[in-house]
Amino acid sequence: MITASIIGGSGYAGGEVARLLLAHPSVELAQVTSESHVGEYLYNVHPNLRGRTKLQFTTPDQIAPCDVLFVALPHGEAQKRIDALSARAPRLIDLSADFRLRDLAAYEKWYGEPHRAPNWVNKFVYGLPELHRAEMREAKNISGVGCNATATNLALLPLVRANLLDATRPIIVDIKVGSSEGGNSPSLASHHPERSGAVRTFSAVGHRHTGEVEQELGLTNVHLSITSIEMVRGVLATAHCFLKAGTTEKDLWRAYRSTYKDEPFVRIVKDKTGIYRYPEPKILSGSNYADVGFEIDEATGRAVSLCAIDNLMKGAAGSAVQAMNLMCGFDERVGLEFPGLHPI
Amino acid sequence: MITASIIGGSGYAGGEVARLLLAHPSVELAQVTSESHVGEYLYNVHPNLRGRTKLQFTTPDQIAPCDVLFVALPHGEAQKRIDALSARAPRLIDLSADFRLRDLAAYEKWYGEPHRAPNWVNKFVYGLPELHRAEMREAKNISGVGCNATATNLALLPLVRANLLDATRPIIVDIKVGSSEGGNSPSLASHHPERSGAVRTFSAVGHRHTGEVEQELGLTNVHLSITSIEMVRGVLATAHCFLKAGTTEKDLWRAYRSTYKDEPFVRIVKDKTGIYRYPEPKILSGSNYADVGFEIDEATGRAVSLCAIDNLMKGAAGSAVQAMNLMCGFDERVGLEFPGLHPI
């Protein structure tokens, strides 16, 4: 058994990490901190955990040394306190965006301020197992993944690996997202009468996660646009791209299969029957799956690549627990077996 | 390890049984039948099971003998074929309403036709563990539970057991339900443009599940009304009742605690803080929990008792797997650990 604690456990991602660790056979959830909810029971903030744990939120400075420390603080906080945080555990997983980008200039470009712990940036491995499994097994520090970036990365990875993309053409990724991406702090924009049923263009251009996509796929002409729709959990990335002349559907099957056939959490969903023929985020709620699909118009070389995930799972807490499993030498799937619900 | 098969596995309840059995450490899911989907893979009908099983639907007559047979056929079918069905396995769990009522006259009253297998009716134990745990451990045949009846039974049980109800006053149970109660066969009423956002009075009086509530609680003045709301999974039963003069809130705490303190799947939810102060069905989706709460107006003796469940889990497949665990001597909670999601 190992011990794990969570710094910043009152948010949605921190709550998911707690849910997963409480059911993990090889982990004991030692402490969960929250400055705003000190002394309250976990289930006061995460009602699904009622009856599952008697743990109460403690303050960060009460964190005892443990084997793995999950950090789920608001953006910018981890980089301010990384020295103190990393002293508490030999292994650290930060779910925030603070240590995802290797290039400090890119960080300043996308996040509008210079990085506060530049010497730590290269001590982190980017936490997407489908891209960095080997390094993650040896890593001491792993960064979380951006949810929209993850859906985009997994949608485009087969095309990049098989070198099928026409580099002269832009890649447009139109991403549909749910309300839980905004976290649990309320605003007029998330006020139910305003948010319910919305089809809201949220970030038409310049979305921050573009930095991660450029870094992880080595692309320079990828453009993300986000639309919030009637959904709580879930991301569907629709990647519009142009392939090299003569590319066929069979080439795509070969590319997607070779990239994903051994991946425990990626399923190829391109079906001729049923009503779930392409990736559908709603049936992934709570699961760590990324469903990937595609179509091609061979006449024009235009292709659409699709990826659906649960932003709180494969896009955050699920990948973080997957990272812990890799770091600690556990089977990568342990604690992440929930397959999702249908109907939901 | 035991083997279990499902007759009628293409419906929502059958699909949930399959999901639970595929993840159950002591069960091998042998066969799943469906006359309409013979030869298709399970995940063609249950997309959340993609990658989880290679099983294909077989026809009922291909069912090989197994240890436990789950029957999830449309209403009226099980009673027609019970002799043939029960020959396939020493233990049988029927999720339909066919064998829930002990009284044949009551069956005919609520279901409008005489029972076709009257001599089998008394060979079944009613499958609600909170009411029949001891008998279920010894049972060979267990009937499933009605979802609306279960929410009503669990809401009223503490008041019945503590003998707090004023028998001269009617009990009105106003139940809010989701669309998955109607099963997976489409109709104009379930057509999205008609069903979305509906607040539809579905069964104002005379709901069939009343028979189960009368049978299991021994009440004669309980009246159910159903309203379908914007929800897929979930039931919230709001039971309006009048208590004997002088009953206090402390009496209620004592009654609810003594009824449910040792129940693994019932939680008392009556909280002064947070936004989930009373039972909330949406966070129970996929879990086997029944959350129960209450309030009392001591001046008038009026009380409201609340119960939230997932109609497909505690109201169907979850209780059925709980029944299997009891019948086979497994720990009752095995395979039913999923705590539900938040936010969802």
Added chain:
Amino acid sequence: MQANCPECEAEITLDKPMRGEIIVCPDCGAELEVTSENPLALDLAPQEEEDWGE
């Protein structure tokens, strides 16, 4: 040390109660004040009602 919640009679055990300390009842969420350490005594702490409702 053990005492019952004055609101819902839940059994509450505290290993190091301190007079004046505010705790939350695990069953009913009522805020309770430790008014005596040994024997342990708990009283309802004044709790302003949060805004709650549509």
